[in-house]
Amino acid sequence: MLDDNSRWKNLLHWLRDKHGMDIGPGGLRVECREAPGAGKGLFAIQPCKPSETLFTIPAKAMINVKTLSQLYPARKDGSTLSATQMISLHLLLHKPHGNEESLDRTFGPYISTMPRDFESHPLTWSVRKHLKRCSLVEDSLLDALPPSALAALHRLTSRYVEDWKNTRAYASERLGIISTSSRDDIQDIKQNLCPDNDTFIEDYLWAWLNVNTRCIYYRLDSSPSSTINLTLCPVLDFANHTPKQTNIVPSLPSNQPTAPGSRKPFGVGGDYIFTLSKETPVKQDQEIFLRYGGHCNRALVVEYGFVNLFSEDTIAKGDVDAEIDVEDLVEKLFESRGACGEWMKGILDYEGYWGDWTMHSTLQPAHPSYRLITSLRLYHSVEESILEIPENSEEIFEAWKSVVAGVDEIVSEQNEQAWRRTVLDMCKELMQRAESGMNKVENVSYSEITLPDWLEWMKGNIACLWQEEREVARLVSESINTGVDF
Numbered sequence: 001m002l003d004d005n006s007r008w009k010n011l012l013h014w015l016r017d018k019h020g021m022d023i024g025p026g027g028l029r030v031e032c033r034e035a036p037g038a039g040k041g042l043f044a045i046q047p048c049k050p051s052e053t054l055f056t057i058p059a060k061a062m063i064n065v066k067t068l069s070q071l072y073p074a075r076k077d078g079s080t081l082s083a084t085q086m087i088s089l090h091l092l093l094h095k096p097h098g099n100e101e102s103l104d105r106t107f108g109p110y111i112s113t114m115p116r117d118f119e120s121h122p123l124t125w126s127v128r129k130h131l132k133r134c135s136l137v138e139d140s141l142l143d144a145l146p147p148s149a150l151a152a153l154h155r156l157t158s159r160y161v162e163d164w165k166n167t168r169a170y171a172s173e174r175l176g177i178i179s180t181s182s183r184d185d186i187q188d189i190k191q192n193l194c195p196d197n198d199t200f201i202e203d204y205l206w207a208w209l210n211v212n213t214r215c216i217y218y219r220l221d222s223s224p225s226s227t228i229n230l231t232l233c234p235v236l237d238f239a240n241h242t243p244k245q246t247n248i249v250p251s252l253p254s255n256q257p258t259a260p261g262s263r264k265p266f267g268v269g270g271d272y273i274f275t276l277s278k279e280t281p282v283k284q285d286q287e288i289f290l291r292y293g294g295h296c297n298r299a300l301v302v303e304y305g306f307v308n309l310f311s312e313d314t315i316a317k318g319d320v321d322a323e324i325d326v327e328d329l330v331e332k333l334f335e336s337r338g339a340c341g342e343w344m345k346g347i348l349d350y351e352g353y354w355g356d357w358t359m360h361s362t363l364q365p366a367h368p369s370y371r372l373i374t375s376l377r378l379y380h381s382v383e384e385s386i387l388e389i390p391e392n393s394e395e396i397f398e399a400w401k402s403v404v405a406g407v408d409e410i411v412s413e414q415n416e417q418a419w420r421r422t423v424l425d426m427c428k429e430l431m432q433r434a435e436s437g438m439n440k441v442e443n444v445s446y447s448e449i450t451l452p453d454w455l456e457w458m459k460g461n462i463a464c465l466w467q468e469e470r471e472v473a474r475l476v477s478e479s480i481n482t483g484v485d486f
């Protein structure tokens with residue numbers, strides 16, 4: 001069994017010997033090291049100047065639909081696997097056994113550097129729950145998540161199960177493809193990777209989570225928004241996330257010149273260059289980060305299995321963008337209004353305002369989102385005790401619509417006061433809910449004799465989600481109470 005350091009060295013030798021990458025001091029300015037609280041990370045091995053190239057990954061060394069599609073061709077009817085499904089299938093077929101190395105002849109040294117398990121990832125608990133095989137501690141952690149994170153996790157679980165079924169169906173139609181697997185248990189795969197059989201669902205989860213947490217955008221299609229534009233990229237995939245300014249800037253192949261007369265769409269699918277941002281130099285031994293995107297903590301925990309930890313006073317000072325998703329509370333409100341609520345839901349749906357209701361700590365003052373205010377304005381356009389569609393519904397709709405269109409500022413003074421009161425009530429409920437949520441986290445129960453070593457860390461992550469909710473709710477209610485005009 002190799003240690004992490006030997007695997008890193010193997011990866012570099014493979015990149016140099018098989019793919020011609022420059023891994024000398026001028027070509028590679030980073031290395032993988034332990035990053036406490038975040039697994040491994042990328043660190044500068046020498047001082048780097050702004051805009052300097054950190055490393056360049058050869059196109060053939062990346063795992064994406066371009067480097068895999070010959071192995072996984074389209075079906076006769078032209079349908080094919082999605083990029084996520086194709087990369088996940090490849091990882092599944094070449095998953096290392098236990099702590100050994102991946103035996104894939106094409107990408108083995110790279111696959112061997114990937115995490116071996118995702119026990120602390122909420123999707124793991126959720127998939128096990130779906131399979132009715134989750135442990136008490138996993139169940140208890142799921143139960144301790146805020147409702148908005150749990151709803152997002154359910155959506156991710158459905159996406160995962162859909163991908164699993166699709167990939168399993170594709171593979172089961174092609175024994176030839178399964179035969180390319182480098183795994184020792186290939187006979188077992190041949191027998192059990194078939195419809196209605198979940199024997200390999202957790203192996204696929206390992207593969208899928210590697211794809212979901214490690215892939216980055218990489219232009220492979222002439223359309224910038226195509227779903228095939230993603231890749232696993234060695235070296236870069238050790239970079240951890242920062243909510244602040246990114247250190248690493250991927251230089252998309254579309255920014256690189258293509259040979260004159262080339263028939264390839266402009267710059268698609270070339271070597272991937274990563275430079276240091278033009279803003280700041282880095283010192284030797286400094287960790288260098290990649291900003292994964294403007295994700296809120298709810299998205300980070302569900303997609304990547306961690307949160308940006310922060311203290312409550314940083315939220316109050318406006319140093320971080322904290323937010324709460326209040327979809328469940330707003331849905332409950334409309335549901336309580338019978339036929340009138342259904343009618344209002346129809347309008348909000350049609351006008352594009354149904355769902356995605358949030359409250360934010362920044363830009364200060366803390367505020368409910370415009371979507372939330374707009375939806376509550378409609379909600380309060382009809383007196384709360386009325387459960388039937390009002391006779392003057394057309395008139396009510398027109399009055400609300402002219403506020404949405406910017407013709408009028410408000411529906412009425414009374415309406416303004418009513419929705420502000422509702423926001424205040426929601427904040428109160430959110431603060432109480434956060435208190436009991438934090439208690440649940442404290443009291444996560446377990447029957448296991450040995451507790452997972454990540455348990456306290458993950459409890460800290462979930463507690464942070466609740467603190468964020470409590471603090472945003474407190475700040476928004478302060479805004480309402482001091483009469484802030486949003």
Ligand SMILES: C[S@@+](CC[C@H](N)C(=O)[O-])C[C@H]1O[C@@H](n2cnc3c(N)ncnc32)[C@H](O)[C@@H]1O
Nearest residue numbers: 037038039040213214237238239240241304306
């Ligand atoms: C692209 S990988 C980064 C390398 C990873 N740390 C490793 O050990 O291989 C993404 C994963 O790293 C971890 N991670 C990234 N940024 C983090 C951060 N700021 N804090 C904690 N964990 C982080 C999460 O587990 C995430 O799913």
